[in-house]
Amino acid sequence: MTETTRESMEYDVVIVGAGPAGLSAAIRLKQLDPDTQVVVLEKGSEVGAHILSGAVLDPCGLDALIPDWKEKGAPVTVPVKEDNFYVLGEQGKLRVPNFAMPPLMNNHGNYIVSMGNVCRWMAEQAEALGVEIFPGMSCSELVFAEDGTLKGVVAGEFGRNADGTPGPSYEPGMELHGKYVMLAEGVRGSLSKEAIARYDLDAASDVQKYGLGMKEIWEVDPEKHSEGRVVHTMGWPLGKNAGGGSFIYHLDNNQVYVGFVVHLGYENPHVFPYMEFQRFKHHPYVAELLKGAKRVAYGARAITEGGWQSLPKLAFPGGALLGCAAGMVNVPRIKGNHNAMLSGKAAAEAAHAAIKEGRSGDTLESYDAAVREGPIAADLKPVRNVKPLWSKYGLSASMALGGFDMWAGSLTKWNPLGTLRHGKTDAEATGLAKDFAPIDYPKPDGKLSFDRLTNVSFSMTNHEESQPSHLRLKDPAVPVEVNLPRYAGPSARYCPAGVYEFVTEEGKEPRFVINFQNCVHCKTCDIKDPSQNIVWTVPQGGDGPNYPNM
Template sequence: MTDTTREAMEYDVVIVGAGPAGLSAAIRLKQLDPAREVVVLEKGSEVGAHILSGAVLDPVGLNALIPDWKDKGAPLNVPVKEDKFFYLGEGGKVSVPTKLMPPMMNNHGNYIVSMGNVCRWLAEQAEELGVEIFPGMACSELIFDEDGNVKGVVAGEFGRNADGTEGPGYEPGMELHGKYVFLGEGVRGSLSKQVIERFALDKASDVQKFGLGMKELWEIDPAKHSPGRVVHTMGWPLGSNAGGGSFIYHLDNNQVYVGFVVHLGYANPHVNPYLSFQQFKHHPYVKDLLEGGKRVSYGARAITEGGWQSLPKTAFPGGALLGCAAGMVNVPRIKGNHNAMLSGKSAAEAAHSAIESGRSRDVLEEYDRDVRDGPIGKDLKPVRNVKPIWSKYGLNASLALGGFDMWTNRFGFSLFGTLKHGKTDAQATEEAAKHKVIEYPKPDGKLSFDRLTNVSFANTNHEESQPSHLKLKDPDIPVQVNLPKYAGLSQRYCPAGVYEFVKDESTGKDRFVINFQNCVHCKTCDIKDPTQNIVWTTPQGGDGPNYPNM
């Protein structure tokens, strides 16, 4: 907290984040009571600018929220027509029969979408109902009342100098107060992280696990394009170095999403997720698809992978965690947007009932119960063991045992019970001396690209005169600990080239450099850093990536 005096605005519900969860909550609140005062605050320059997702969308959440979405023109234009799963070797592939997979893995009835465009459409629906949406308004601080309950947020602070002092054009921002505050910041949200720690929301849950998802949008040869085709792969080039896999989704206009996910629980600090992604595109199957095409956009985002056993309590004094802020991704289905929308709808209904009965700033226990006992819990619980099996025993065991467990969970039981994840992704990192250096092919500039070139296709931008939003708890740790012990892994796990170690010409000593202007807000550094020394905070509003169709 600071002593800065700010203007304050009062609302019934303040929502942080204009993603599928936050916008669904706003829409549902207005559906229940058109007079309800609702505001949505979005750190991106516009709604959708910071949205990065696969995405194959299960419309169950949209069906529940806006049943006539087709008539209203929702941008769900490419229904899934075929599913393909491949196990890759370096030079070939083996098809995994879809008939062997549990029915929940079938994408029939789902749609290949740009979630950025879906969120832009949801924002239009919300504004038509009277929701106030403010893009470019980063929420930098929580506000608590005299009882310690969350009262609101500070949003829209601009104009600090690089050293943190107030510049000549400093704007202190505003306080936005609510009877309830919903945090829909997405994965590893800075305010959500504070709330979880302050109220010990995760004391009864397992550690959270994460993956790093990287994605490119390509325009390809029309002769190779098959709208509605969904392809997932496992295996090469990751091998035993890390868990993960890829997705290739054929949308409309001769475009495909090419994505790659690396589980962040890998032990070898020499792993470079970004270069693994670039290497993947040289597999004969992928190379044949992309040759003659062109990359249009690039982005990266962390993914919550802990699932059912890692869910924190989703309600806290004064508000609720929505969607990926709590971690509602179904890992084997690679889907979380439907649960995000369902969580927003459920939180809105709980807050509406509470406000109607005269309550405010208490714990919405009914929301937390619905998350666990309702459709979200029913989606997450049956697949809860796939991720820990994969992490502990590898890909092949996950395919066999995880698939078996999902089949038995159809009948309401599991031979494994509920498995634990064990270590956090930061704790899983081992010393560099225990592992071999991994040699990655150099990007060719046609199918594969160096990081800085690709980051330019994320359209990311940060005002350079502001303080770095990437904070070090101890500025000496990168050079004194992470470089000698972990071979400076931050220069490899970051998919945007933010971190580097350089030799100081005058002293010959190593120096840690943070190029925060490159940041695409993936949050990997906040998650994977083995000393947990890097803290991701919000830059001023509007800064960061600007994804057009991702």
Template sequence: MSDVTRESMEYDVVIVGGGPAGLSAAIRLKQLDADLQVVLLEKGSEIGAHILSGAVLDPCGLDALIPDWKEKGAPLNTPVKEDNFYMLGEAGQIRIPNWPMPKLMNNHGNYIVSMGNVCRWMAEQAEELGVEIFPGMACSELVYGENGEVRGVVAGEFGKEADGSQGPGYEPGMELLGKYVFLSEGVRGSLAKEVMAKYDLSEGKDPQKFGIGMKEIWEIDPAKHKEGTVTHTMGWPLGGNAGGGSFIYHLENNQVYVGFVVHLNYENPYLFPYMEFQRFKHHPMVAELLEGGKRVAYGARAISEGGYQSMPKMVAPGVALLGCSVGMVNVPRIKGNHNAMLSGKAAAEAAVDAIKAGRSADELTSYETEVRSGPIGKDLKQVRNVKPMWSKWGMTASLAFGGLDMWTNELFGLSLFGTLSHGKSDAEATGKAARFEPIDYPKPDGKLSFDRLTNVAFSFTNHEESQPSHLQLKDPIEPVVYNLRNYAGPAQRYCPAGVYEFVEKDGEQQFVINFQNCVHCKTCDIKDPSQNIQWTVPQGGDGPNYPNM
């Protein structure tokens, strides 16, 4: 912690992050006790500005939280009408029939949504209940109590110079203190990462696994638009280089979400996830859909994929981890928003019970019990082996055995395989460059495919350039002397925003960080082979400004 003197404000519950988990917690707290003082802090310029998700939403979380969400105007406007699965080859595709798939893979009853807009609507519901919501307030530090418990956060620090010193307009921010602090920062949040390390919350758990998800919004020819159609693909262009696949969702107004996910446990350091996405759009099936249309937005975000066996302990004294801070994505369903909402609801209920009993700053063990034994745990447990099967045995085997495992879990509540382990972390999975050949990617054509910097402009990202870089190196020479020599400098490829590059100056290679481009995906913090890059928060309001993601 810094030695800056700050004012403080006391609340009952302090919530960090305005995503579906944090907003659900805020709403539920005020539903249960209107007199509770609840504050929610969001680092984006507005609620929804940093929200990026597919998204096909299972409404079970909203059903539990706000049963009359339809009457209240929730922006769930596009019910799924058609569900398609394809295996792609370079020149064609094979339709995978729906009938052999477990019921959990059926998307009927779900909705194609902008989760950014859903969160904006949820924020309105929270504010009507009396929740104080402050966007543009990055939480840069945790505040600890005398006994090592989490007491609050530091939010709203502005005006540092590039070297970290205090500039002429420096504002120290405030300490917002609570009986409990909820961390709902999304995937790989910096405060959640600190809490997990301080209290050793991942002890005995599998390492968390991740994917990088990239997404574009396209306006297409109305004649090609089929509102309510959901399409998922596997196979080309990734092949055996990496696990992953795509999604294409037809929402309203002749728009489609086009997305691509690459599992970050790939070995080949020459793999370029962003260029795999751009190449995917040239597949005949996809190109035919997009030709004549225009891309209107772009973004990228890491996805937690470890599931059931990778969930850390979720509580420590004074603090609880919610949603993707824990990792609650059902990988085969490509859905986690419903579980994020349910986690926020469960954390709120545990906190209200504790506060009514006169407790504070202890461990909300009933929250963790509900997550592991309730609907979230059941949702994740039945699919727990799909991801490790894919990683260990490949796509084809995982389809067969993973499908069998999901069926036996669905019908009999048991697995023939027990609980498989994920093994290495995604950083450790990266192989040495000497074992691989560079991959030749086609140059983007500017019509279907685009270079990174052009696309980043469509994320509407902005950072105040005079501030310190929020992308910090533990060792400044490590990228050149270790990663470049051994792994061909993978940061210049795994980043979907062109933040990192190696440039030659005076005959020597230098590692350059263009932090202004950062879309806050956290891939660097996850995939860097030497774990030398630390993602921290920039000043509040900076980063992407997603309009409809």
């Protein structure tokens, strides 16, 4: 096989991913020195196209980065006015009083936003400072120096045939080299995953844990809309099958974000996260809100939930992990964007200081220290035991013991439970199908609930079909020979986009089919596959979902 020859470009800092972490790093680098050469590479067709978040934004990250964001017209205009927490039963609900929850759970001063639109605005701020931003540029490989230092990435490779060979319009892409390379790909990024393994960055941390977040945007009856209302629920329909809960956020223009999160550490392989979400909308409280409403968008994304104890080492020779590439979500608060911004700012300051001293390609130890000793640590450490308690003992224990531990951590900076461990990975947590009863899910009604393929059409997802599948199998035999008999083929259920299916034809063995065109880039398959046989990689640039205002 002929080795591909590529041209290269040199920058001071190369940033992979135009999310809140990557854009914050780019902006801060230019604030510190306008002459710093910074490039941001984004796999989405435009900035924001692949951004999906709840989102209630804690503005502390934006305050630190761009203090005059209001004057500059940031799309952060819907303050939280009402904050409700409910535990649901099948027909009713029980409100958890706000006074019973630690102050850190208070959403006063936060805003309901579209993070896609916030990132679009941040990109405008970055470009005004001289940052080069290239959307539609998937980064498919890391580039290393002879001494093993990370020196760059390969971006913009297009035109391979389905079998992987170069097609007639093949473009090899370019190598973009930097004194430092910042990986801000978001959850379970393919390059971040490679860097963590290569440099053994998770050697001293606990396993990472994840959730699957699914979200729809609805236009509701103006009489039922209450701009600024925030609702979170736990309990039904998940029960003991899985951890998780919902969010309902009333933004402006009579729109409501309706979302559902399922923790991926569930044991029963018959759990169907997408159908749990659809069933949730039939709860009387939710159904009444959505009666006569119109669903206008859908998407899904994995969420890093391991928290403080699962943070890997954040800096390595020539590179750094930013935001959710490392995992900085505060699980009980359901927030991570502020920490992503703060991490980007801290990484930029470390890189700026190093470049100013004439350094390059070394390990930015000061960045790792800034995260572990600064505001991100102050946010994550008090809540570090909620997730492991929830995973091991269920909802009631996490609310009681986790609440007590959070209260103590918030008030005294000391957690009575110490630091609990997560135990198994989400893939390892999957049990055998024979040990669990199948779950009968109601058929979608087409009004409140929808089948997956119909909903995927509302994500505006598109992939060039002639390219190789970006969903790779380590062993093509495993899905049918191992996952189907042992785990009842869970990929057909855990994927929120209907990518995977087992096709059975009369008189023939089942076939495993990958419909990669449907993929919304959530990464759940890479995380939850019990055999860890599916590897998520990037498709060619610009492909995937095209979220308008998620």
